Amino acid sequence: MPTLYECVHRGERHFGLDSPGATTLHLHPLGDLDLQATLLAADGDVPALTEALTRGREATPVPASDVRLRPPLLPDSVGDALVGGFMATHHAKVDAAENTMPNWFFKGLGDVLKVPGETLRVPSGAVALTEEAEVVLVYLTDPSGTPRYVGHTFGNDLTDIGRFKRNNGHLSYAKLCDAGISPWLFLDAPPRHVTGHVTIERDGGPVWQGAFTTGTKAILYDVPAMISGLFAYEALLAPGRVHYVYLGADRSSFHSGFSMEGGDRIEMRFGTHDVLLTNTVAAH
Structure with a gap:
């Protein structure tokens, strides 16, 4: 299944369909191409999308190290992107569904999304930080105000879990940290099974390592029902808005008694999909 990504090369915007x-x-010039409109018009038909994207646009091979990757489909105006997600969704964290859908949280606008190599900002007064390896669903809101699924990627929902554990009414504050995100948009259905590994480094060496499992099979709730319930609220449905929906995480370093510090480097490898996220945490 191909992936779609956007990048900047020599000061110009490009897109490509290479694998992580x-x-x-192999870069195609973006020019005046409207990626959002092209995705919506393809309506999930990947061969038709590929044809529409590449017709008349020759690809130029360049070393991956020569480009600056962008979050997938990030609008030029960060206010047109809404980043949020669900908590306590996985079987590993909850024994039975007490409600028809889990709690949703707002994480920020488009500027909280950080691709590999960028810094994850956290408040200087954070109590106890933890990484959260997650599947991220991406929706484009069409001109009629209907959010339409266009693909998925992977992310790190960095969270001040210590603040939440100290006062569970403070979930909204705990989530207001930057989020890592992969630039690769997978153009297929949300994955059922994802496995991977996290390494946290401090002062140049590993200080914590652990595995994770995620994907829709690991989630207690029905994902389509979660999404339907979320998008029942008209306040979210402005045409042109891009939604990045983090689906929740397996156990993290915090559950092993570890707490991150400013300057720590997080390496998060989604092994089943050959995706690597690397970000450094910085308090401000």
Whole structure:
């Protein structure tokens, strides 16, 4: 299944359809192409989308190290992107569904999304930080105000879990940290099974390591019902808005008694999908 990504090369915007981990990327000039409109018009038909994207646009091979990748489909105006997600969704964290849908949280606008190599900002007064390896669903809101699924990627929902544990009414504050996100948009259905590994480094060496499992099979709730319940609220449905929906995480380093510090480097590898996120935490 191809992926779609956007990047900047020599000061110009491009897109490509290479797989994660490729050392050479084949870039097409973005020009006046409207990626959002093209995705909506394809309506999930990947061959038709590929044809529409590449018709008349020759690809130029360049080393992956020569480009600056962007969060997938990030609008030029960060206010047109809404980042949020669900908590306590996984079987590993809850024994039975007490409600028809889990709690949703707002994480920020488009500027909280950080691709690999960028810094994750956290408040200087954070109590106890933890990483959260998650599937991220991406929706484009069409001109009629209907959010339409266009693909998924993977992310790190960095959270001040210590603040939440100290006062569970403070979930909204605990989530207001930057979020890591992969630039690769997978153009297929949300994955059922994802496994991976996290390494946290401090002063140049590993200080915590652990595995994770996620994907829709690991989630206690019905994902389509979660999404339907979320998008029942008209306040979210402005045409043109891009939604990044984090689906919740398996156990994290916090559950092993570890707490991150400013300056720690998080390496999050989604092994089943060859996706690597690396970000450094910085308090401000």
